[in-house]
Amino acid sequence: MPLVMLIDDDPDATDMYRMGLEAAGFRVRTVNDPGDLRSAFAGEIPDIFVLDWELGSITGGDVLDLLKSDPRTAELPVFMISNHPQETDEDRRAERAGTLAWLLKARTTPAHLAGRLREALPQQAGSG
Secondary structure, three states: OOEEEEEOOOHHHHHHHHHHHHHOOOEEEEEOOHHHHHHHOOOOOOOEEEEOOEOOOOEHHHHHHHHHHOOOOOOOOEEEEEOOOOOOHHHHHHHHOOOOEEEEHHHOOHHHHHHHHHHHOHHHHOOO
């Protein structure tokens, strides 16, 4: 079963997506405090990341930079999920840095997210 790391400072959002993804056959690790990211990588490295843009003191772009600079996570797929509109050059940094998609939370159900993750991880999704 593929492991998803869901990074969002909203515990209600992470709980909703975690339950939906687990029901769809994914293992999920959640991180609500961006300060916990380094320790989150101490164990098993996830297969894919789902990352909110607005994380309080930092942005999803900052976390994406961290992921892309770490050799253990640099090549892993990342989805950005946020209600923050993707309009400014800073926001487009996520796309330029290699995220697979920018999903709007208001339109992304857990089932829809699970489908997108399956598309990104076809080999692993079939084995769980």
